[in-house]
Amino acid sequence: MPRFACLEVRTACSSCGSSIPVNGPFRSVTCPSCFRKMPVAVDILGGFLNDFEEEYEGTEKGQGTGGTVMSGSGTYKYGCWKLPPKCPECGKPLVLPEDTATGTAICPDCGEKLHFFPAPEWLVREVPSAVSCLTPEQPPGPEGEQALEMDESSSRPIVMSCPQCGGALTVSNSSERIMKCGYCSTEVYVPDEVWTRLHPVRTAREWFVVLDGMNIHQIRSERRRMDQREEEEFLKGWKLRNTPEKVRRSFRMFVPVVLVLLAVATAITLIGMLESSKGGGVSGSWSRYGPYLVVTVTILLPVWIVIRSVFSAKIGRGRESKKALADLAAKHGWQHQAAEYRSAQGYIDAKYRGRDIEIHPDDDYAIEVELKDSAFYLKTEPPGWPGDDLQRFSSGDSRFDELFPIRYARPELAERIGSSREDAGRVLAPIFRFLEKWGGRLGRMKVDWSSAEVHLSPGHADPMDAGVRYLLPEDLEPLLEDMMVLAGGLDAASAGRTPELPGAVPGPDG
Secondary structure: OOEEEEEEEEEEEEOOOOEEOOOOOOOOOOOOOOOOOOOOOHHHHHHHHHHHHHHOOOOOOOOEEEEEEEEEEEEEEEEEEEEOOOOOOOOOOOOOOOOOOEEEOOOOOOOEEEEEEEOOOOOOOHHHEEEEEEOOOOOOOOOOOOOOOOOOOOOEEEHHHHEOOOEEEEOOOOOOOEEEOOOEEEEEOHHHHHHHHHHOOOOOOOEEEEEEOOHHHHHHHHHHHHHHHHHHHHHHHHHHHHHHHHHHHHHHHHHHHHHHHHHHHHHHHHHHHHHHHHOOHHHHHHHHHHHHHHHHHHHHHHHHHHHHHHHHOOHHHHHHHHHHHHHHHHHOOOOEEEOOOOOOEEEEEEEOOEEEEOOOOOOOOOOEEEEEEEEEEEOOOOOOOOOOOOEEEEOOOHHHHOOOEEEEHHHHHHHHHHHHHHHHHOOHHHHHHHHHHHHHEEEEEEOOOOOEEEEEOOOOOOOOHOOOOOOOHHHHHHHHHHHHHHHHHHHHHHOOOOOOOOOOOOOOOO
């Protein structure tokens, strides 16, 4: 069964502030006062309908929602009601023909016309359930622009007298509001009664959208279920493939501790063997010296972990990382915050080339760079929490897919990535470039709607979670610069532009 939405929308001219009615699915409208062409935010217009669709089943006939939406693209006042098509003048219900491809519906009572036509492609992209539209104005032009209609009375010029010399002035709807008299050269302001006659006031009028099939929320819900099933299946194999390497990495972290314990145990055993000639034996040696091993494990090891954590920024890699952070802050005039603590390397929270950045080597992610409404959600390790408007994709590159088991993008980009390896290469070029340099040492990485975050191996992982994460000094600045390039490329790809990337540079790992 088709569903109906009745809308009334107004926006404001950014030039003169006048109210502009949006009486149809237009991508641009013309201000009736200053004739400036104003773009219409299609995502906001589509958002009105999608929000209405979400509440449709629980909405009574004649009820709906409305309000004011303020955004960077303008201010919109709207109302959206659950009403079938009716005459915008007398309110009588309109009976639509079965074939509503394109045509005109005429009110049988007052003769008012309503134009009906298929929903524009851009509207269907925003509102998948949109089928057709009925508007009191002409359908949108090829670029979605509003077609201005002039009635006969407003198209005829008006002759008025110059208030200075009495000469005849011919004023038409294409004339400026301030005219120069052709006789005395006086600048004459066209009176309101003449101006409004040539430029009739346009008012916001109701228009309708016919909806059918699954709405965007149902489509996203179904797609999310499919994506989750696919992700679960992929992660089963991914965990099996990656568990041995994670175990090896964890074991390597504990090698020094294990070696110390083995050395102590070996020493105790050797002492026992040497004393066996005196009647002591190995068992006697263990009874005398075994407690030292227990003390080492139960007391000295935890004490070592605490000391290592407390002085993590004063010794070893932590100290080097902290100094590199201080040098970078001094170079750019940034504040090296929390640097006074012995257990912390501190962090930088600053603005760099128009983006917010955070550099925090002893955190889960060492560098975080702001993104402008990213279309991607990527993570190198589960779990992940992508937005409902995103779709899982496969890049066709097994190395990339293995590196990012959690990978989502907006549907239009996800479909483009999945269409061919060439398209995937173009869309994901910023990430491929970054991985070409840093992929061999990538510890963990995340890209979401607001930021790109990364940490490198070996400093991203800490044995026994003693808080000793770090970045190698030689990596700090190059990694930041490459993250800035990555952010610019991701913003371009998210906006549908081709990313402009510098040539790939070999990474420090060769």
